[in-house]
Amino acid sequence: MSLTNKAGTPVQWGDFLKSGNRVFIGSNAAVPNLLIQNLIDHSAKLHDIETVHILTFSDNVWALPEHKDLFKVNSLFIGGKNVREAVAEGRADYTPCFISEIPTLFKENILPLDAALVMVSPPDEYGYCSLGVSVDVVASAVKSAKYVIAQVNPNMPCTNGHSFIHINQIHAWLDGKEPLPEIPEPDIDQVSERIGQYAAMLVENGSTIQIGIGKIPAAVLRYLANHKDLGVHSEMISDGIIDLMLSGVINNRKKTFHKGKTVVTFCIGSQRLYDFVHKNQHVEFYPSEHINSPVNIAKNDNMVSINSAIEVDLTGQVVSDSIGYHFYSGIGGQVDFVRGAWLSKGGKPVIVLPSTTKDGKISRIVPHVTEGGGVVTSRGHVAYVVTEFGIANLIGKSIRERALELIRIAHPKFREQLLKDVRKNYWVPEYQDNTPTSVPELGAIEFKKYTFAGDRYILRPLGPADERKLQEFFYSHTKETLMMRYNHHATQMTREKSCNLVSVDQHKDLALCFTQQEHLGEVIQAVGRYYYIESANAAEVAFVIRECQRGKGMATTLLLQIIKIAKKRGLAKLLACVRRDNAPMLKVFENTGFIRGYSEDFDEVALTFDLLETNKYKEKNNEHSQS
DSSP: OOOBOTTSOBOOGGGTOOTTOEEEEOOBTOOOHHHHHHHHHTOTTOOOEEEEESOBOSOOGGGSGGGTTTEEEEESSOOSHHHHHHHHTTSEEEOOOBGGGHHHHHHTTSSOOSEEEEEEOOOOTTSEEEOTTBOTTHHHHHHHOSEEEEEEOTTSOOOEESOEEEGGGOSEEEEOOOOOOOOOOOOOOHHHHHHHHHHHHTOOTTOEEEOOSSHHHHHHHHTTTTOOSBEEBOSEEOTHHHHHHHTTSBOOTTOSSSTTOEEESEEOSOHHHHHHHTTOTTEEEOOHHHHSOHHHHTTSTTEEEEEEOSEEETTOOEEOSEETTEEOSOOBTHHHHHHHHHHSTTOEEEEEOOSBOTTSOSBSEESSOOTTOOEEEOTTTOOEEEETTEEEEOTTOOHHHHHHHHHHTSOHHHHHHHHHHHHTTTSSOTTOOOOOOOOGGGOSSSOEEEEETTEEEEEEEOOGGGHHHHHHHHHTSOHHHHHHHHSSOOOOOOHHHHHHHHOOOTTTSEEEEEEEEETTEEEEEEEEEEEEEGGGTEEEEEEEEOGGGTTSSHHHHHHHHHHHHHHHTTOSEEEEEEETTOHHHHHHHHHTTOEEEOOSSTTEEEEEEEHHHHHHHHHHHHHHHHO
């Protein structure tokens, strides 16, 4: 293989490069490895060639110690063993920047390019080659570089969109056939699957999504299989997108920007993915300055961005490119899409991460950013954070509320220490006694979706971060409602009282609520709880429903869920005291199987539900049905 010009005449690298030049290397799955090896083999007297690139799925031979005199590595996004080691050892540089702004670095000669080394497909009958699976910042490098030197690879797919370069724009090329790097679909572990379930709950039908690659993104895509009319506007796609498009879940019909098209800057995955995007008119590749522009992202209504993190502190700061002082990856497109989703009508920026490191010894929800760690996404940009323990909604939350929300989704074994740590700065008051506890009886995902009168609601545990929402719920009640619930004219719900009501040890007592999403906010519509009575192995049940939500079945649904949980916990009885003039609530209890009993207070009706007798009755029925 030899380097030739468009006339077919052999040329030398020295015709295009001299020592001290800066060259761009193609991105992601489009690294021109044979071209780079040819440069190494014929470098002659060249020295100190600066290489700039983003993520490269390659052996990254230019970053090996033996080539340190030929190449000086400047990575705009760290990835791959050799590049990461070179940066860690000080042999290479890392330049943090938003993907959307890298083209400006080239165009404005902040990082002027002497040459762009890229991989392309063979030219078509009109003389156009395709940048294929990696248009991203490659397109801008091609436009800005003095010379474009290409590896023409027949294995490179021809992709649609703004992915083409004419042979007249290429100054020299090398015919070099090589397989594209493949990344098989990952095996999804239990933690990733749980995170995927939670994150998928934040994606409504008709949303447009941005998502990355790895176990958690694969899990999210798996749990989108029953959604409808999704669209894609993403920096990248992987194999998980294929079946969703083939099944019609992703059809891009509801998109408000690039309607009808899945739009991306690059893809990385298996050969199946590369075959899928080849001449696929439904998938279009565009440069990063177009796809990653927050303004363009925001043109998609209901834009949901899903990005990963290394750690999140209790104020909501997201560390994504470093582990302490050790630079690991890069800023990439995270901030571009977080900002774009925030600006989108109905949009949601989501950060996902496991609650601990792989060995389970270190919490990734931390009281403060690890020394040396860099904040990629600021606390002002964060909306939702998801771990395997739930969804933390930080929108409009104070530092105190954020801390409590994030402690709730931290691993249980770290919650108490996180609460102690956060109190050192007086962010959380002393009367906030309990760390958040879970209700495992609700299932692996402690959220249940319900529809009442055509509107959607979430049933979930009440938690410490709901303090303000519970206050608002209290002050929404009429005097009549307060009298029915508290049996006196309650006029105030102090912060301390509200905090006490939401700081529930859910393993002993129980507090559930129905909430309704109002775009980025959440409103409590109903609360049902029981208080455990240890001496009788029983619990007293109480409810309050927002006036405008009554008659829809919320109280009955809450009561049935409470009965189910109480049975699982082995309680003997459930008790309730209801004002005699509260006919609707009496009807709810009696229709569910509660029996009236003696009450010392004439104004109240005492009700009992015998859980053990109900279990016996069911067992007998089961025996009869089996016989």
